[in-house]
Amino acid sequence: MRHCNLLTSATTIRAFTLALILPLTLPFADSRADDRPPLPLEPIFSGPDFHTERLRDVQWDPDGSGFTFLRTSASGGAADNGAESARVLIFRHDLETGREEPAVPAAALDFEGAAIAVSGHTWSPDRRFLLLDGPRERTWDSVFQGPHYVVDVATGTVSALDGGNTQLRNVQLSPAGRHVGFVRDNNLFITDLVSGDTRAVTTDGNADIFNGIFDYGSTEFGFRNAWHWSPDGSKIAFWRLDATEVPVWNMIDQLGKYPEVRPMKYPNTGEKHAVNRIGVYDLANGETTWMDTGDNPNDYIPRIDWSRRSDTLAIQRLSRDHDRLDLLLADTTTGASRVIVTDTDPAWIEITRDLTFFSEQDAFVWTSEKSGYRHAYRYDYDGNETRLTSGDWEISSLLTVDEANGWLYFTGKKDGFINQHVYRVSLEGGDVEKLSESDGWTTWAFSPDHNLVIETWSDASTPPRTVLRRPGGDVVRTLIENDLPGLAKYAVPNPEFLTFETDDGITLNAYMIKPPGFDPSKRYPVVSYGYGNAGSQMVVNRWGSARGAQRDLWHRHMAAQGYLVWCMDNRTTAGRGKQAYNLTYGEYGKWAVLDQVQGATYLRSLPFVDPERIGFWGWSGGGYLAAALMTKGAPHFQVGVSVAPVIDLINYQAVGVERWMDQLDVNPEGYAAVNLENFADRLEGDLLLIHGTGDENVKFAFTLQFADSLIKAGKQFDMMVYPNEHHGIEGARQHVYTKIANYFHDKL
Structure with a gap:
C-alpha cells in the first residue's frame, strides 16, 4: 500500500506543540472609532446595500464591434403594488x-x-x-431545466422550443445557428x-440510460453538459452512460401528506459506476458512430473536446484509481x-478545463502537474511536447x-498565493x-479576436470593478463600478x-x-472558519461573489458583534504544488x-485572544473539519458548528x-x-450539526x-434540520x- 502512516488517534494531535511563531507579515492596522452603526445581518441577504452588479451572459458580435448581455430593467408594466415590475432585457454595448x-x-422577449x-x-452567427x-x-x-424560446429576428416571431416543454436540459444552439439540440x-x-422539424438522436434513454446528460455520480468531475456540437455543427459528440448496475440512493420528501420517495443513482465508494460510451452523431446521414475508448468498464471518461475539425475528437480516459490519464484522439x-x-501521478490526477485546441494548426495546449507544479505544454497530434512554463509555482x-x-494567456500564482494575476507566455x-497590475483577484x-478583454478585479476590501481593456495595454473604459451603499452606511471591517x-x-x-474599535488590551472570543480539502483555498485577497460574498460579509458582521474572525489555509491547499496536495492521499483531513x-x-499566543473562547465552523468538507476538530482535535476548540x-x-x-483515499479494499x-x-466518544465542547434533508451531494444520512454515534457515546449536542434543502441550503440562507x-452568541 502506497500510503503514509495513518492518523488514528487524537492523542497524536494533542501532542503537537507550537514552536517559535514568526511575526505577522502584515502589521495589524489601528482600528479607530467609527460613528457608523455596526454591520447588521439582514442587508447581507436582502436589499440593495450589498448587491454587486456584473455583466451577465456576455455574447460577442461576430465582427467584434460589440457584445450583448442581460440586464434587469424596470420596464415590464405595472406590478400588483402599482410599481413597475422588473424584467430581464438584452442590451448591446x-x-x-x-x-x-x-x-x-x-x-x-414576450411569448403569448x-x-x-x-x-x-x-x-x-448571422443574427437571424x-x-x-x-x-x-x-x-x-x-x-437545471426549463423552457426555451426561439426568436426569428427576420419575421419577429417567437416560438417555444419542443412545444413549450418546461423540462428541457442542456440546450445548445449549433455553431452555424440553424439547429438547436x-x-x-x-x-x-x-x-x-x-423547418421546425425535430428528430431524435437517441431513443433508449430511461431511468438507467443517460444520453447527453450525466447521472449524478459523474457530475463530481465538475461538468454538467454531456454533449457538444462539432466546430462546424455537422456532428454531435455525446456521452451514453449505462447506470443499470449503479446502486440507488432513495431520498425522501416528508413534507406532503404521504412521503415521496425519490430514487437517485449514487455510486458510493467501492461500488460500480455508470459505464461510459462516447457516440458521434452525423446530422447528414443520421447515424451514430461509437468511439473506441477501451474495454475497461471501470474507466471514467471525464472530458471530451472537439479538435479544430469535425473528424477528430479528443477523449480523456481516467483509470478508476485516478492515477493514470490518457488523451485519445478519435476518428x-x-x-x-x-x-x-x-x-x-503517485496519488491522483486532477481533471481540468485546460485542454485548448488551436484553430489554424493541428496542435493544442494542455496543463499537467508532472513537474510537481501545474504548468503548460504544447503538443502536436502525434503527442510531441514543448514545455511552455516552468518553476516552483503553479x-x-x-x-x-x-x-x-503567438500568446498563451493564463491565471496563476507566480507572485504569491493569496492573489490571482493574469500572465502570458509565448x-x-x-x-x-x-x-494584471494590482494585487487582488483578476479575471x-x-x-x-483577442484584441479586447473584459477584466473584473477586486480585493478583500474593494467590491468587483469591471473594465474593458486591451491585453497588455490601457483601460478603454469602466463598465461596472459597484459602489455599494452598504459600505458607506455601516462600519464594515476588512480582513488583515x-x-x-x-x-x-x-x-x-x-x-x-x-471588531471596529478594536482594543489590543482586551481579550476577544474567536470565530474560526475553514475548509481544508486538497487544492482548495479560503485565504484569498478578493471580494466574494454570490454565496461567497454572503459568507464573507457574515464574517464581518460577526466581527462587528465583538468577535475576532480567523481563517487559515492548511499545507495541502492551493499554490503549494502537487507534492503538498498529495499529503491528503490515503488519509483525508489529517493535515487539515x-x-x-x-x-x-x-x-x-496572542495577547488579545481569549484562550478559552475559540470556536470553529465549516460547511461540507469544512463541516467534516469542524466535527473532526471537536472530536479528534479536542480540546482546542470550545464551540463547533458543522454544516452538511x-x-x-x-x-x-x-x-x-x-481519488484521495484509493480503493476501500486497498486502504x-x-x-x-x-x-x-x-471518534464520537471524544467530543468535547458544544457542537451544532446542521443539514438539509434534500442534500443530493453530502447526504443527510451522514x-x-x-x-x-454521539447518542450511543452519551454525548450531548445540538442539531438543526432544513426540510428538502439542497447542499447549499439556498432557500434559507439568512435563517x-x-x-x-x-449559537456562537449563546455558547462562546
Missing part, C-alpha cells in the same frame, strides 16, 4: 462609442402576451435567430430552426482512436490561446509576463492578511477580521486537522473519495481513521449516522446564518 442600448425590443423570464441568450433560455428550475436531484427524458434531440468517421499523451487555469499573435515558451474574458509558521517549519496563510490545531495554538458534513467516506460518492485502515463515528450566529 458598442465598443466604439461605449453606448448601451436594447439589442432587441422588449416585445421580442407574457414576458419571458430570460436567464440566458445565444445568437446565430436568437435562442432564449427561460426561467431555470433546479430539480430535487440538482439538474436539447435533452429530454434522458434522450438527445435536434430541432431544425428553419469520428470510423471510431478508431489512439493514445497520444499519458499523464500519471498555473491556476488557462484562459485562451491567441494563435495569431506559444514557443520563454519568459512569463505578468499583465479576464477575451473578445473572439498574515502568515505564521508551524512547528515543523511550514509557513501558512491566514487572515483576521477585528493538525494545521488548524496549530492555528488555534497560535491564536492563544461528510462523516464516513465509505458512504460518499466514489469519484469524490477514491481500509485509512477509511476507518477518517470516519468520525469512530448527520443522522454521526448523531446516532441558517442567523442560527450559526446565535
Whole structure:
C-alpha cells in the first residue's frame, strides 16, 4: 500500500506543540472609532446595500464591434403594488462609442402576451435567430431545466422550443445557428430552426440510460453538459452512460401528506459506476458512430473536446484509481482512436478545463502537474511536447490561446498565493509576463479576436470593478463600478492578511477580521472558519461573489458583534504544488486537522485572544473539519458548528473519495481513521450539526449516522434540520446564518 502512516488517534494531535511563531507579515492596522452603526445581518441577504452588479451572459458580435448581455430593467408594466415590475432585457454595448442600448425590443422577449423570464441568450452567427433560455428550475436531484424560446429576428416571431416543454436540459444552439439540440427524458434531440422539424438522436434513454446528460455520480468531475456540437455543427459528440448496475440512493420528501420517495443513482465508494460510451452523431446521414475508448468498464471518461475539425475528437480516459490519464484522439468517421499523451501521478490526477485546441494548426495546449507544479505544454497530434512554463509555482487555469499573435494567456500564482494575476507566455515558451497590475483577484474574458478583454478585479476590501481593456495595454473604459451603499452606511471591517509558521517549519496563510474599535488590551472570543480539502483555498485577497460574498460579509458582521474572525489555509491547499496536495492521499483531513490545531495554538499566543473562547465552523468538507476538530482535535476548540458534513467516506460518492483515499479494499485502515463515528466518544465542547434533508451531494444520512454515534457515546449536542434543502441550503440562507450566529452568541 502506497500510503503514509495513518492518523488514528487524537492523542497524536494533542501532542503537537507550537514552536517559535514568526511575526505577522502584515502589521495589524489601528482600528479607530467609527460613528457608523455596526454591520447588521439582514442587508447581507436582502436589499440593495450589498448587491454587486456584473455583466451577465456576455455574447460577442461576430465582427467584434460589440457584445450583448442581460440586464434587469424596470420596464415590464405595472406590478400588483402599482410599481413597475422588473424584467430581464438584452442590451448591446458598442465598443466604439461605449453606448448601451436594447439589442432587441422588449416585445421580442414576450411569448403569448407574457414576458419571458430570460436567464440566458445565444445568437446565430448571422443574427437571424436568437435562442432564449427561460426561467431555470433546479430539480430535487440538482439538474437545471426549463423552457426555451426561439426568436426569428427576420419575421419577429417567437416560438417555444419542443412545444413549450418546461423540462428541457442542456440546450445548445449549433455553431452555424440553424439547429438547436436539447435533452429530454434522458434522450438527445435536434430541432431544425428553419423547418421546425425535430428528430431524435437517441431513443433508449430511461431511468438507467443517460444520453447527453450525466447521472449524478459523474457530475463530481465538475461538468454538467454531456454533449457538444462539432466546430462546424455537422456532428454531435455525446456521452451514453449505462447506470443499470449503479446502486440507488432513495431520498425522501416528508413534507406532503404521504412521503415521496425519490430514487437517485449514487455510486458510493467501492461500488460500480455508470459505464461510459462516447457516440458521434452525423446530422447528414443520421447515424451514430461509437468511439473506441477501451474495454475497461471501470474507466471514467471525464472530458471530451472537439479538435479544430469535425473528424477528430479528443477523449480523456481516467483509470478508476485516478492515477493514470490518457488523451485519445478519435476518428469520428470510423471510431478508431489512439493514445497520444499519458499523464500519471503517485496519488491522483486532477481533471481540468485546460485542454485548448488551436484553430489554424493541428496542435493544442494542455496543463499537467508532472513537474510537481501545474504548468503548460504544447503538443502536436502525434503527442510531441514543448514545455511552455516552468518553476516552483503553479498555473491556476488557462484562459485562451491567441494563435495569431503567438500568446498563451493564463491565471496563476507566480507572485504569491493569496492573489490571482493574469500572465502570458509565448506559444514557443520563454519568459512569463505578468499583465494584471494590482494585487487582488483578476479575471479576464477575451473578445473572439483577442484584441479586447473584459477584466473584473477586486480585493478583500474593494467590491468587483469591471473594465474593458486591451491585453497588455490601457483601460478603454469602466463598465461596472459597484459602489455599494452598504459600505458607506455601516462600519464594515476588512480582513488583515498574515502568515505564521508551524512547528515543523511550514509557513501558512491566514487572515483576521477585528471588531471596529478594536482594543489590543482586551481579550476577544474567536470565530474560526475553514475548509481544508486538497487544492482548495479560503485565504484569498478578493471580494466574494454570490454565496461567497454572503459568507464573507457574515464574517464581518460577526466581527462587528465583538468577535475576532480567523481563517487559515492548511499545507495541502492551493499554490503549494502537487507534492503538498498529495499529503491528503490515503488519509483525508489529517493535515487539515493538525494545521488548524496549530492555528488555534497560535491564536492563544496572542495577547488579545481569549484562550478559552475559540470556536470553529465549516460547511461540507469544512463541516467534516469542524466535527473532526471537536472530536479528534479536542480540546482546542470550545464551540463547533458543522454544516452538511461528510462523516464516513465509505458512504460518499466514489469519484469524490477514491481519488484521495484509493480503493476501500486497498486502504481500509485509512477509511476507518477518517470516519468520525469512530471518534464520537471524544467530543468535547458544544457542537451544532446542521443539514438539509434534500442534500443530493453530502447526504443527510451522514448527520443522522454521526448523531446516532454521539447518542450511543452519551454525548450531548445540538442539531438543526432544513426540510428538502439542497447542499447549499439556498432557500434559507439568512435563517441558517442567523442560527450559526446565535449559537456562537449563546455558547462562546
